[in-house]
Amino acid sequence: MSKLDVYQQLRQNDNYIYKLIQLPPQLQSHLSKLKNNLQLKSTNNGNVLLVTEDKTFKLRQNNQSNTILLMRHENDKLIGYDKCFYQYELNEILGKIINSSDIDIPIYENEKSIQKITKKLTKQQLFNLSPCSKFEFEKLWIEMNYINIENQVFKISNNLITEILYDLITFLISKNKLEEFRKEDIEISYDSNLVNSIFLNFTITTKDNKYKLNDEKIINWFGINELKKLKIEEENQIKLNDFYLNWKSSLPSFYNVSLSITSLRGNYLTKTINKIEFIKYVPLENLSQDPIIKFKQLILIEPIWKYDEILYFFSDFIKSGKKIDSIILKYGKKKKIGSKFIVCSR
Incomplete structure (x- = not known):
C-alpha cells in the first residue's frame, strides 16, 4: 500500500520567491536542448519580453485564485504550494527593431x-x-x-x-x-x-x-517611390494609367518585369471619377498603430474605400488572428455593390 506524508508549513520560507510560468512548446524545446541563451527585454510601453536566439515571447500576467501546485519531492513525497495568485503566460510575437522615431538614427x-x-x-x-x-x-x-x-x-x-x-x-x-x-x-x-x-x-x-x-521586391520599391512623389501632386492623386507609365519609366531600361498595382496594396487607394480611375497615395508613417484610430484616420482621408484595399492597411492586425470586420462594423459600414464590397463611414 502506498504511503503519503502530510504536513503543513504555516510560514513561507523567506529565502525563496515562487512564480508560476507556463512554457509554450517552442520554449520547452529550446530548453530541452540545454541552451541557456535566454534574455529578458522590455518595450517602451512596459511589456516584458523573453527572447531566445531566434524567437520573441511576450510575458503576460494572469491573475487567479485557488491554485495548488503539487510537486514531486525526494522519496516519492509530494509538496503542495498554494500561494500562486497569478501565473505568467509566454506568447510568441513577431520581434521588431525599435522604432527609429524613438531613437536618433541618422x-x-x-x-x-x-x-x-x-x-x-x-x-x-x-x-x-x-x-x-x-x-x-x-x-x-x-x-x-x-x-x-x-x-x-x-x-x-x-x-x-x-x-x-x-x-x-x-x-x-x-x-x-x-x-x-x-x-x-x-x-x-x-x-x-x-x-x-x-x-x-x-x-x-x-x-x-x-x-x-x-x-517582386524591386518593383515594389520603385512603385512605392513613385507613389511618394504624389505628395506634390494636386490632391495627392494621379490617373492610374499615368502612374503606370511613371512606374515603368522609373525602372532601368531593358528590365522587363510585369507591373500590378495590387502589389502595392497598403500604400494607396483607387477611386473612379467620371469613368476615369485615379490612384491616391496614403503615407503609412502618418497613420496610427492603433487599429481603431487608424480606421478613423483612413475614413477621414477618403469616406468610401474598396474593401480589398483598406484591408491591407491592417495586415499586422489580421496576422495576429484578429478580424478587421469587427472594427469596420463598429465604427463604419460594409456594403456590397454588385460583386464587390465597399467600406464607408456611418
Missing part, C-alpha cells in the same frame, strides 16, 4: 553624413534596445536598410538605395546576368558596405551559392 546620404554625427549608436546598442531576438534583428537589419559604418548605425537614404539598385540592375543587364550571378560578379562604384546591404535586401539565393534579383 540617414546616410554620403560620406559627409559621418562627419555630422555627435552621438554614436552602435549596432549592439540598437539590438539591446530592440524587442526582438538576434535572428530576427539580423533579418530586419537588412530589410530596413540599416548599415554599420565606423561603428555607427545609419539608415541608408531612399534616394541612395534607388540609385545603387538602379546601377546594380543596369550592370547585370549589361553583363547578361539577370537570371543568375555570384556576389563577386558585382562591380559598381559604391562603398562595399552599401552594395552588400542592398544586395542582400533585393536578391534571393539560388543553388550553388548563386543569386538572382528579387523582382
